[in-house]
Amino acid sequence: MTGDKVPDRPVPGGSGDDAVAGMPSKPAAEPEPAAEPNPEPDVAADAEPDGATGPGPQSSDEGAPEEPEHVDAPGTEEEAVPASAAVRRRRRRDPLASALIGILTLLLGFAFAVQVRSAGTSQVLAGAREEDLVRILDELNAREERLRGQITEQRTALEQLTNSDSQSATALEEARRRAEAIGILNGTVAAHGPGLRMTVRDPDGAVRVEDVLDAIEELRGAGAETMQIDGVRVGVSTAVTGRPGNLMIDGRPITAPYGFLVIGSPQNMETAMNIPGGVVQRITGLGGSVDITQVKDLVVDALRPLDTPQYASPKTGN
Amino acid sequence: MIPILGLAAGVLLGLFLNPTVPIWLQPYLPIAVVAALDAVFGGFRARLDGIFDAKVFVISFVSNVVVAGLIVLLGDQLGVGAQLSTAVVVVLGIRIFGNAAAIRRHVFRA
Incomplete structure (x- = not known):
């Protein structure tokens, strides 16, 4: 059986493969190797451009220089066949390639324009990566913190300025009030207000220094704030000197009748003058007389020179 | 000529249609554009060198875009x-610079 078949096999060769199921593998294998070499040229032809394109995508500048072999090949006789095939292939594919190139470049232009457009909008954030978003958020937070710090600083500065402004204004006002009060007490500024006009007549020239001093002290005790006697302002250091009938205040002579202009509470002062054993009674006892009139608004305008302290200076920082 | 026309038409289309980039594409589109630009520069250089091959260009264009996108995806x-x-x-930018330098040598002989 086998002997018969063996001689048969070579004869039918490829045709007898149908007869034996087990055997055909070999005859079938024979055509395959034969078929493989045939496609190989095609594959090789394809592979050559592919080999060129292989580097192409990875590095088109490298891929480009490699091509010259094929493109220059037409000139060289040896590779004339594959080269001409490649050229033919290119020629044949020209419309297709052109179309592809056109489509690709069109896509590129389209994508370029779209990307440029979308990169200019806030929509960018929507497509950003999570890490990028976190970074952006961090940056924004840090910026916000910085700005908040600045706001706090500015606010504090503003508060300080306002404070010091109002403080200095208050201090100035206070100082002015104090200066006025001291000026009035000291006799360096004119003053006006309710008070007494008191005229002391002394026909006998009997009123003594003590009586005038008493009158001043009584008036002060009754709340007199400032006064002048015969046009001489009475201050803290005022001295009454001289002899009866020839009295002097601060070294300036005064003559009877002595005119007192006193600012203070009129009722209180008048009462103080008229108390038993008081100024009025004593002067009357000396042969003089005292006229007292309450005035709603009298002016004390005699001034004393300001005494600049020679030795004393203000102590600061108590 | 075709590439220039295609680019111009594409830009005009993009400007006029003004489509919204889908969110899933947003990280890849800029990379793809840069990769394609690299391919275009390479093609232009090859053209000036007289070795331009349409097939090489098309394949390098597509594979550039795909590889760049894949890298970013990865x-x-x-x-x-x-x-x-x-x-x-950075890499594509360096290559574009290299290609631009080659093109410059061709165009200005310097």
């Missing part, structure tokens, strides 16, 4: 998308 999956896209842009 980076996104690995959590280093931002760094990898930066790397891709």
Whole structure:
């Protein structure tokens, strides 16, 4: 059986493969190797451009220089066949390639324009990566913190300025009030207000220094704030000197009748003058007389020179 | 001529249609554009060198875009998308510079 078949096999060769199921593998294998070499040229032809394109995508500048072999090949006789095939292939594919190139470049232009457009909008954030978003958020937070710090600083500065402004204004006002009060007490500024006009007549020239001093002290005790006697302002250091009938205040002579202009509470002062054993009674006892009139608004305008302290200076920082 | 016409038409289309980039595409589009620009520069250089091959150009164009996109995708999956896209842009930028230098030598002979 086998002997018969063996001689048969070579004869039918490829045709007898149908007869034996087990055997055909070999005859079938024979055509395959034969078929493989045939496609190989095609594959090789394809592979050559592919080999060129292989580097192409990875590095088109490298891929480009490699091509010259094929493109220059037409000139060289040896590779004339594959080269001409490649050229033919290119020629044949020209419309297709052109179309592809056109489509690709069109896509590129389209994508370029779209990307440029979308990169200019806030929509960018929507497509950003999570890490990028976190970074952006961090940056924004840090910026916000910085700005908040600045706001706090500015606010504090503003508060300080306002404070010091109002403080200095208050201090100035206070100082002015104090200066006025001291000026009035000291006799360096004119003053006006309710008070007494008191005229002391002394026909006998009997009123003594003590009586005038008493009158001043009584008036002060009754709340007199400032006064002048015969046009001489009475201050803290005022001295009454001289002899009866020839009295002097601060070294300036005064003559009877002595005119007192006193600012203070009129009722209180008048009462103080008229108390038993008081100024009025004593002067009357000396042969003089005292006229007292309450005035709603009298002016004390005699001034004393300001005494600049020679030795004393203000102590600061108590 | 065709590439220039295609680019111009594409830009005009993009400007007129003004489509919205889908969110899933947003990380890849800029990279793809840069990769395609690289291919275009390479093609222009090859053209000036007289060795332009349409097939090489088309394949390099597509594969450039795809590879760049894949790298960025891989980076996104690995959590280093931002760094990898930066790397891709840097590499492609260097190559564009190289191609531009070659083109410049051709055009200005300098």
